[in-house]
Amino acid sequence: MTVVDAGAPEVVLALDGVSRVYGTEVQVRALDGVSLDIRAGEYLSIVGPSGSGKSTMLGLLGVLDLPTEGAIRVRGTDVTRLADAERSRLRGEAIGFVFQQFHLIPHLTALGNVETALLYRGLSSRERRERAMAALEQVGLGARHDHRPVQMSGGEQQRVAIARAISTDPGVVLADEPTGALDSRNAENVMQIFEDLRSPERAICVVTHDLHVADSAHRKISMLDGRIVADEALRGGGKAAAGASGGLGDES
């Protein structure tokens, strides 16, 4: 279903007619035949009330879960057909995560946390260290690389998490309520970092119910009852619109 368009940027992540049903006796259809393309360079937000299916969609976009029906394509590869090892490798290479609760490993330093994302990739310990340091510098925490999460503020922890997400140079960064646990000043700071992280090769996808955060994106996907009900281009314009037509066209 991928729209072949020589002018449009590459589709880095796509849901293709994806449904997710939970439970066996009492079935809950958390996601119902959703299709969505995320293209390189996009900055999109996914909004919707609780129970609208946005968390389920995030889990599937992040290949942390598998759909009951449909396909998840990472750079064109349908990951539902892959074995766990291969799927995990692809997830690690293509996707970076930022969580609401930061989810740093408490016994590791900031540097150690970032390095964790770079393990088992055939890097020498020195390369790993250098790349992790570079990522920390990028979020302005180079000087605090040897601090543990408990020694940092919430905003700093989230910046470490962002450094961890970008250290592998993924095609898409998935952020789950990245400002949900932060005060407004830190939230502003984190959103600015997201804005800065955008590059023609990398897409940013933020799941949130904070409309202010959602509106800072260039494309806004609205969810309700497991379906995409709106796919709007915001001030970003053209690029997002191309993805939107693909996503919506399939669903309706």
Place this chain on the structure above:
Amino acid sequence: MRRFRELVGVATGGLTARKIRTALIMLGPILGVAAIVAAIGINESSKGHLKAKLQELGTDLIVVNASAGMGFGQDPVIEAAAVARVSRLPDVTAVTGTRQLSDIVTVPFAGAEDYYRAFPVPVIASGLDLPATLEVPMVSGRFLNDYDHDSGARVAVIGRDLADEYGYLAGEPRTIELNGLQYGVVGVLDWVLLEPSMDSAVFVTFTSAVDDWELDDPDPSRLYVRAPTNTAMVAQEIPTVVSLGGPDGANASVPTDLLDAQSQVDESLNNLTKMMGGLALVVGGVGIANVMSISVIQRSSEIGIRRALGHSRGTIAVQFLFEALVVGVFGGIIGALVGAGVVWGVAEQRGYTMVLSVAGLAGWALVSVGVAVVAGLYPSSKAARLEPLETLRLG
């Protein structure tokens, strides 16, 4: 290789972050391995000690005990003529007869009865060649001699432990009181390894025994026979030589055979201690499985993050298996060292030569590694099965 190093790094990182917990789960393999190594080491060392002792004693001493042949109602003895026949056997180099006297209260000096009666002191009538036959030196003084025997003088030689007990000083002129009769102590006999009861005994001549203790005849009830060649054969023919085809008047044994048997008997003790140590290891393994299972639940968020960062189920399983492995390796090594230390301490204290096989140490450390890895299988598979979505709480 790089991946292996990374896994070891992650595993040790996880372990050092929880030092007390790690120390506690390591305690299982440490105690198990230490117990086994110590038990086996102490056993081997004492066996080695026994063997050295056997070497020292010589394996050519035969002990002949009179047995009730024809004479009923009285203590069996070996007649003088039979003793002479034994000493004429071609392979025999020395023979000494002894006879233990009964009902003699021994005290170091008059009036000490109340205190010393608690210690039963064997009084032995002995031939004059006892030290030579047993190959035991005198600590001080001399043994009973021909003059003592012929004159019937009241002289005695005492064992080394008795000398200590009674507070005798070397060369000090002292007496000992046997049923109220004063005997002069002329010498102290060194420890008799084959007959530890002699260490606290009093030796007198057969003449004194007959004169003072109404012994009917100066015949021994036991012979010590030294036969450097054909020892076993000599031991076999002595009963016949003593009783000349009549009903057996004596039985002969080689006591070092008993010691040899003793070192064999230890084998069952050895197996028991191995089993106990093995049990400790298994319990340690259960402890590892237990604590690690709880740890997996507590670290579910960490596992979820690692999965999100691209670590596969297999990698997570191996990471936790490596933590178990590290516990097993260090537990095994520390346990082996502790066990070796215990063996060294015991050997030092008891005067053994320490016998410890390095292969054995390594072997038991490896067993601990095996136990730890097996124990880690369940928690690691549990960690691998965790669904990242359930632990990360999205949205």
